[in-house]
Amino acid sequence: MATGGRTRILIVDDSAVMRSLLRTVVGADSRLEVAGTAADGASALDCIDTLHPDLMLLDVDMPVMDGLVTLKNMHARGHHIPVIMCSSLTQRGARVTIEALAGGAADYVTKPAGQASREAALRALSQDLIKKIHALTSASKRLAIPQAGFRVPMPQQAASCALAVVVIGVSTGGPAALDKLLPLLPGDFPLPVLVVQHMPELFTGLLAERLNGRCRLSVREAAEGDPVLPGTVSIARGNWHMEVLAGAGAGHPATLHLTQGPSENHCRPAVDVLFRTAAAAYGGGVLAVVLTGMGNDGLAGCRILRGLGGAVLAQDQATSAVWGMPGAVATAGLAQRVLPLDAIAPEVMRLASRSQSEARTLREAVV
Numbered sequence: 001m002a003t004g005g006r007t008r009i010l011i012v013d014d015s016a017v018m019r020s021l022l023r024t025v026v027g028a029d030s031r032l033e034v035a036g037t038a039a040d041g042a043s044a045l046d047c048i049d050t051l052h053p054d055l056m057l058l059d060v061d062m063p064v065m066d067g068l069v070t071l072k073n074m075h076a077r078g079h080h081i082p083v084i085m086c087s088s089l090t091q092r093g094a095r096v097t098i099e100a101l102a103g104g105a106a107d108y109v110t111k112p113a114g115q116a117s118r119e120a121a122l123r124a125l126s127q128d129l130i131k132k133i134h135a136l137t138s139a140s141k142r143l144a145i146p147q148a149g150f151r152v153p154m155p156q157q158a159a160s161c162a163l164a165v166v167v168i169g170v171s172t173g174g175p176a177a178l179d180k181l182l183p184l185l186p187g188d189f190p191l192p193v194l195v196v197q198h199m200p201e202l203f204t205g206l207l208a209e210r211l212n213g214r215c216r217l218s219v220r221e222a223a224e225g226d227p228v229l230p231g232t233v234s235i236a237r238g239n240w241h242m243e244v245l246a247g248a249g250a251g252h253p254a255t256l257h258l259t260q261g262p263s264e265n266h267c268r269p270a271v272d273v274l275f276r277t278a279a280a281a282y283g284g285g286v287l288a289v290v291l292t293g294m295g296n297d298g299l300a301g302c303r304i305l306r307g308l309g310g311a312v313l314a315q316d317q318a319t320s321a322v323w324g325m326p327g328a329v330a331t332a333g334l335a336q337r338v339l340p341l342d343a344i345a346p347e348v349m350r351l352a353s354r355s356q357s358e359a360r361t362l363r364e365a366v367v
Helices: 016-027 041-051 067-076 091-102 118-137 176-184 201-212 271-282 300-306 323-330 341-366
Strands: 008-010 034-040 055-059 081-089 107-110 165-170 194-195 220-223 230-233 239-247 256-258 286-288 311-315 335-340
Touching: 008 016, 008 041, 008 118, 008 165, 016 034, 016 055, 016 118, 034 041, 034 286, 041 055, 041 067, 041 239, 055 118, 067 081, 067 091, 081 118, 091 107, 091 176, 091 201, 107 118, 107 194, 107 230, 165 176, 165 230, 176 194, 176 201, 194 239, 194 286, 201 220, 239 271, 256 323, 271 286, 271 300, 286 300, 286 341, 300 311, 300 323, 311 341, 335 341
Parallel strands: 008 034, 008 055, 055 081, 081 107, 165 194, 165 286, 194 230, 220 230, 286 311, 311 335
Antiparallel strands: 239 256
């Protein structure tokens, strides 16, 4: 990353119009500079070796070598600079972008479409792109952090309050994080899993489809009225908040309610909506996991959960694409543990297993 001066950006797109738009957006920020441009992936790989950019803006569809193949070749050559994919809002564009994000791209932006003028297109692109560039290249990513396995004091959870659900909040870098975490959960995992990933509607269904092919649990995009059941991972639908409604009496599972209420933390779906409503439905029986992402969505929800005796895990900074969301939770002292990504699934399974065992022991003692 750039340690002084401006952050250097490599623009890779086969469209001269798009390269011009991106060059204008990047050039308008005094903290950034265009290191170079390329019209295909093969040329981009050569540019990385000679220009040493801090970040790449990479088109999805290109001749010679497309974005997904370029990304794989970058990693094979040992290049691990942040990559933001530039995707069209089409089914194919979304599908390839999901594959790229799961394969290590840090984030994506959608290409402007339907704007009345070049100026409108520039405004739309700049609003989304610049904050992502700075989040991924910020020096704050390299500040001193809690060590892996770091613990903070938390209220002792009563043994009678068995865990009933796992809720996960994630944003920037999320598809790659979920791609590593969720396949590690066994097919007999005893709790339902609910996920909010900040992503548009076209993308969340494809994300769920991809994960369903990789996980032993059933993964689906949430639908109105879905029961919250063990063995199922439900991913919030893009542009819809996902709420949890308590079951209608003993023996009835909680259900999911989708709403297009106001955005929270500039997001819809919002992690805080999921966490808050899960707390209302399950009390202290919630295990919250906050993964990589910009901003602080999930912080308020974690405060509510901790106040009720729920458990909170946060991803550490070293393995996060952006340590905004988990960092906010960790530095507020709300995380039971701050862990590297590969240690989170084992900890989730340990807590779920212990909780089930304690609840079973309590039931047997009562009987």
